[in-house]
Amino acid sequence: MSRWRPSPAEERWLEVASELGAAVPRAALAERTGGWRSAGLLARVALFVLGFIAAALAAALLYVMFGLDEWATLLVAGLIAALVAEWLTVAKRLHASGIEEGLCLAGFLLIVAWITTDELALIAAAGAAGLRRLNPFVTTCAVIALVSWVADTATAHSLDQVVGGGVTAVTFGCTLAALALALGAREYRRPSHDRMLDWLVATLPVAAYAQRAQGYDFESLVAGAGTGRLAIAALLLALSIALLLTGLRRRRHAPLIGFLGCVACLAVELRLATTLATETWLILYGLAALVAGVTLDRYLRQPRNGLTSAALTHREGPLDLLQTAGAAVLAQRSAPEAPPPDSTFTPGGGRFGGGGASGSY
């Protein structure tokens, strides 16, 4: 039993408590989890943000109130944030509760920023904070930042000039995703290690592809042709097949989400290689997604070999909230155009629709 973070056994019991929810009495698991306390997803996100903001505010306050110079402020604020995070862990036994994770990340970044402003060092600090806190979100952000850093190096630019714009970043990101996929075949004692690899598998293909779109404007992407595009398409295709097969074989969501991301990237590549009008490809791809969804839904309505399209739980979760918000966003976008300029309806102030709305939405 460690004071600094849960042992693998304790973390596994925390995972059991999370999986079973209210079906298992808390008291029955209290001893097994070593007294570690964590928060649910939404509270964890809110506490993470609050912790990060608190550390940033503390730094600003030290600078303004005590007149410390910039470098001393970074060090002192970083140390305070990191120490408070450690105190919360050791004394209050907080694990994966958000607040100590936000403080730790901010603390590590501030301390490393005091030592050096080198981008790679900051990425390493974020990665170290993620590993210290066993937080898959932070480690994934660090790896995505690493892909971005690699894409910006002189070597990558030289390679891109030879093989095509953005190929290096996509190749690097996809290779890391493939590596994470391969490492996921091992059985880890800590569920958090599994999750870290899962997050990489699910996000890296899209994140790496987004680097390409970010670094090169749309016109140049459309104009660019040849081996670069072919290489990216081949890479994405190979990775998507590997992700799909692995996802189905292991029955895990992360490779399947990664597969969906690869398909989206391939769709954009296909669009860039053709001269279809934007609205045509949007509708064609949309219809293709709908047909695929309807077919899959019909096929798996009755479970086949354990695979089903039905939800396994009816508990309201963050994804239900996301679904409601998503429907509202779609509804808002399909709702009315700007009000007619000669409208005689005067009351207003609303920003989207409604009487006197500006129509800016």
Next chain:
Amino acid sequence: MRPAQSPWTTPLRRAYSRAVHTLEPELRSLHAEGVIDDATASRALARDRRMVFSLHYELRATLYAGVLLVMAGLGIILARNLERIGPLAIVLAVALAAAACSVPAVRAKLAGRAPTVAGEYLLLLAALLVSADLAYAERQFTLLGPLWSWHLLLLAVVHAAIAYAFASPLVLAASLTALAGWFGVGGTLGDVLHFAESTPVLGARALACAAVIAAWRYADRRARPGTSFSDVFDHFAANLAFWGAIAWCLEWPWLAAGLPLLAVLAYASVRRGLDTGREVFLVYGIVYAAVGLCAAVVPRLDDTSALLGFVLIVVCAAATALWQLRRRLRESDP
């Protein structure tokens, strides 16, 4: 006849791959000690072994992407190809597409089945197509003339009718968004967070809309005790009410009403979270209260140190309160 095998007597075997993370030893231990019953243990074990694996979320993501892309493409068509195709042809074509999209939901209803996930999203697409069609027709033919904004209310009613006919929470969200639009406020989180553009009048509109939605929720709950719409109503009403209260906190003398209202709403939200075990209402109550307090006080502080100190205290207090309330939520679990 072969006896049914208990999951506890079958050897340690997973559905497809041996190389996956498993909590099976822990689950077995809990079952052996009698902490969890047979049914719970069997379900948990089946999921852990991946004997049953749901693609529900992947399916929803795919269908949502499909609806999003189709609506984006349609938006461009409506904007660009008006003269080439002609307004009437566009209106009819979109109406036809909407009717086609609603077929799976209609068939499910006629057969007495609940709509499938795909059916629900196609129904949402149908409702959105109706929205776009109606908005387009209104713009082209100015059917309502100076009362153009009332077509948002009409849209809210039409969507509500569709939502009730097919018991679709997704279409209800579209209806509530149109209703919020009619009141002159956005119905999404992004709009709710645009505090800089808030005004007391906009706040009053948001509060009025939240009150209407709360009343609607109450009536729906009374008329249909088994309703599945309450969550959607709750989220819309809570967000709009908090947004309205915060908008009031920005300007004097509305501040005098805004701050007490914010406190009442925060208390009600936290109370609701604790009573129903829903963490999201704790987050709403604490985070919106912190934002509202900062919105009320920060513009009135001239000294930077005092300003930073105040915000830091509010953030720390919010984090502590959220953590403590979250603990109470967990402790109240059975």
